[in-house]
Amino acid sequence: MTGTITFTMIKPSAFKAGYTGNILAKIEEGGYKIKALKKVALSKEQAGHFYEMHLGKPFYEELTNFMSSGPVVAAILEKENAVEAFRKFIGATDPAKADEGTIRKLYGKNLSENAVHGSDSDESAKRESEFFFSFLEMI
Numbered sequence: 001m002t003g004t005i006t007f008t009m010i011k012p013s014a015f016k017a018g019y020t021g022n023i024l025a026k027i028e029e030g031g032y033k034i035k036a037l038k039k040v041a042l043s044k045e046q047a048g049h050f051y052e053m054h055l056g057k058p059f060y061e062e063l064t065n066f067m068s069s070g071p072v073v074a075a076i077l078e079k080e081n082a083v084e085a086f087r088k089f090i091g092a093t094d095p096a097k098a099d100e101g102t103i104r105k106l107y108g109k110n111l112s113e114n115a116v117h118g119s120d121s122d123e124s125a126k127r128e129s130e131f132f133f134s135f136l137e138m139i
């Protein structure tokens with residue numbers, strides 16, 4: 001049985017470009033319920049912790065520099081089969097390969113600046129939600 005929760009982040013480039021409202025509207029129109037929401041400016045060290053599973057990969061440095069270059073908007077979303085459904089909904093990691101009409105196709109620029117993050121498993125969704133939100137903020 002798959003979970004009903006996923007975690008997303010609107011990345012600094014999309015936030016800076018003023019796409020937050022449009023992206024959140026699209027998410028809600030897609031049937032996702034926003035369970036928690038906040039704007040946060042991550043330090044490079046905090047971004048490094050969030051993406052620690054990518055430590056050592058060639059894109060780690062660029063990714064953590066970028067993710068700490070300005071505020072992000074973090075959210076916990078609820079829907080049936082949330083993780084898998086949302087990954088399909090936002091489109092491929094590389095915006096150039098994302099389907100037409102998806103958030104990454106509409107608002108992403110390249111692999112790092114791909115508009116939004118989406119959890120890749122139920123375990124990641126839990127870890128990432130708890131990284132950003134306290135128990136009180138999640139209920």
Ligand code: CMP
Pocket residue numbers: 059063093111112113114116117118
């Ligand atoms: P995200 O869903 O936030 O999870 C990890 C991020 O690493 C990913 O989106 C991309 O923005 C970024 N990234 C940069 N280069 C790559 C790459 N070659 N393969 C996968 N992810 C990459």
